[in-house]
Amino acid sequence: MKKSSSILLLSAAGILLVLSFLLNLSLGSVSISPGEILSGIFTGDWTKASREQIILNYRFPKALVAILAGIGLSISGLQMQTFFRNPLAGPFVLGISSGAGLGVAILMLAGSAFGLSTFGGAINPWAIAIAGTLGASLVLLTVxxxxxxxxxxxxxxxxxxxxxxxxxxxxxxxxxFSGAEALKLFTIWSMGSLGGLVWDQVWVLGLVISIGIIPVIASVKSYNGMLLGESYAKSMGINPDRLRWLMILSTGLLAGSITAFCGPIAFIGIAVPHLARMVWKTSDHRILFPATALIGASLLLLCDAVGQLPGSAQTLPINAVTSLVGAPIVISLVLRKNFSKEF
Incomplete structure (x- = not known):
């Protein structure tokens, strides 16, 4: 694809992201028009004080988390698929997400399972995030x-x-071996959630994801060389061992932090890189990485908007929505005759 066409498509993806962001803010148990949202954010003029609280303290941080998680998971998935040359590799193939789940499981379930303590209800969100981070770090060190x-x-x-x-x-x-109340709490966490994070947690998540993207930017040309295998990459002066370490560090930070704060989110990391390849029709990672990030953020915003069940106070688990969207995409990719030619 020509460079001008790629830039045009990236611009269109950027516009889609902005529209998805506004749609996500608008929908929910209380519908608020995009015009009122923009007016309230930029001028502070809200028709009702309750709407200001809804947007600034709940929907806005949740939408930012959706953008951060969509970017992180999509970029992690693209890294895994390129490095392992496996079209079905995702951000969780190194077990880092499972490590985050283990940390949270120990926090929520261990006391109940072994009778060390009686489960006492809700757990501080910071404790959950720290437990998930420690679990992901342990598996990252082992890997x-x-x-x-x-x-x-x-x-x-x-x-x-x-x-x-x-x-x-x-x-x-x-x-x-755990009790019913503790098991229910862990099950709810394992379904994934983009809400419930306070602003301090959003900033921390944003900082970690920004750090996790740095190795990707530093080694983007090396990923192009890896498409033809390690032997070819070495002949081009690429160091596969160095790339392996950068990939592990980046994926660990991105997938581990997202799982720690949001729980496991399925299919975004697997499906989005293929969508980017189909739309841009290129294997150049200088285009694919920003394209994947934009599509991943937009898709997760749209999935979250669907999960809000507009007009209802009920919300669907984000994992259920992403699976319903992502599974058909992956199935259609598997059935494509030229699926293997992308790698």
Whole structure:
């Protein structure tokens, strides 16, 4: 695709992101027009004080979290698919998300499972985020040690999947022995949620994701070389070992922090990179990374808007909505005859 066409499509994706952002802010149990939202944000003129509270203290931070999570998961998925040359690789193949889940499971379920304490209700959101971060960091450290020992990318992929399976088994054991109230709380967390974060948590999440994107920007040309395999990449002067470390660090920060703060969010990391390839018809990561980020943010905003059930106080788990949207996309990709030619 010509450079001018790519820039035009990126501009269109940027406009789609802005429209999705306004739509997300508008819909909910109380519908608020985009005009009133823009007027209130830029001039402070709200028709009702309650609407100011709804937008600034609930919908606005939730929409920002959707943008951050969409960008982080999509970029992580593109990295995994390119590095492992596997079209169905996602941001969670290294087991880092499972590690975050283990940290939260220990916090919520361990006391109930082993009779160490009686479950006492809601847990501070900061405690959940810290537990998820510690769990993701532990698995990230373990995967890093494996990467130091294992030099082959496909072997590292298998090791990551095995780590994820082992951690999931531990979570299953804790779930089996835990009480009903603790299990329900963990189940709700595992469905994913973009709401409930205070502004301080949004800023922390934004900072971590910004740091996680830095290795991507620094090594974007190396990802283009990896499309033809490690041997070809070496012949072009690319260091696959260095790229492996950057990839693990970036994915760990992006997927780990998002899972810690929002819970696991399915299909965005797998489906969005393929959507970007289909629309832009290119394998150049200088185009694919920003394209994937824009589509991922827009898609998660739209999924969250659908999950709001406009006009109703009920909300659907974000995981349910993303799975309903993402599963058909992945299935259609698998059925495409030229699916394997993208890698």
């Amino acid at each position: 890093s040690l494996a990467a130091w020992k294992v030099k082959d990318s496909m072997t590292l992929l298998i090791v990551g999947l095995m780590f994820g399976s082992a951690v999931s088994a531990v979570i299953s054991v804790l779930s089996y």
